[in-house]
Each structure stands twice: as C-alpha cells, then as structure tokens.
Amino acid sequence: MASTDTPTDSTDADPGHAVVARLAAEFDQSISRTTISRVVAESVRDLAGVPAADIPELAERVARQRLLAALERAASWDRGGLVRTSG
Numbered sequence: 001m002a003s004t005d006t007p008t009d010s011t012d013a014d015p016g017h018a019v020v021a022r023l024a025a026e027f028d029q030s031i032s033r034t035t036i037s038r039v040v041a042e043s044v045r046d047l048a049g050v051p052a053a054d055i056p057e058l059a060e061r062v063a064r065q066r067l068l069a070a071l072e073r074a075a076s077w078d079r080g081g082l083v084r085t086s087g
Contacts, residue, residue: 016037016041016044016056016059018056019040019056019059019060019063020033020036020037020040022060023036023040023060023063023067024036026064027067027071030071031067031070031071036063036067039063039066039067039070040059040060040063042063042066043058043059043060043062043063043066044059046062047059047062
C-alpha cells in the first residue's frame with residue numbers, strides 16, 4: 001500500500017526506462033534494445049554516489065558514449081583493422 005503525496009509516472013519510478021527509450025530511438029538500427037538497456041543499467045550503477053536528480057541525464061550521457069564507442073569498435077572490426085587472418 002504505497003501512497004505518495006505527489007503523482008509519479010513510470011519514468012519517475014525508473015529513470016532508466018526513459019533513457020532506454022530515448023537511446024533506443026537514436027540507435028534503433030544499430031543496437032538492440034536489450035543491449036541498450038544493459039548499458040544504461042551499467043551506467044546507472046557506475047554513477048552510485050551521484051545526486052539522484054542528476055542520474056538520468058548523466059546516465060544517458062555515459063550510456064550514449066559507451067554505445068557510440070561500441071559502434072566505433074564494431075566498424076573498425078568490420079573494416080578488417082582488428083581482424084587477423086591466417087594464411
């Protein structure tokens with residue numbers, strides 16, 4: 001029986017949910033929503049000790065940078081720069 005004086009929505013209860021939704025829209029063709037959700041959760045955990053009000057914005061920034069870095073690594077891998085061939 002949880003009662004509060006102020007109304008909340010799902011984004012207030014779980015700020016990561018809104019972050020995942022925004023990043024999923026941004027990376028929809030490149031990275032699965034499951035991966036985005038995992039990266040956001042890791043980013044939120046890494047921000048332990050940060051004031052709660054700042055976590056959504058900072059988690060989104062951290063997660064976006066991590067996702068962009070992952071795409072960059074994948075592109076490098078696809079170009080063959082990191083692939084060793086045996087011959």
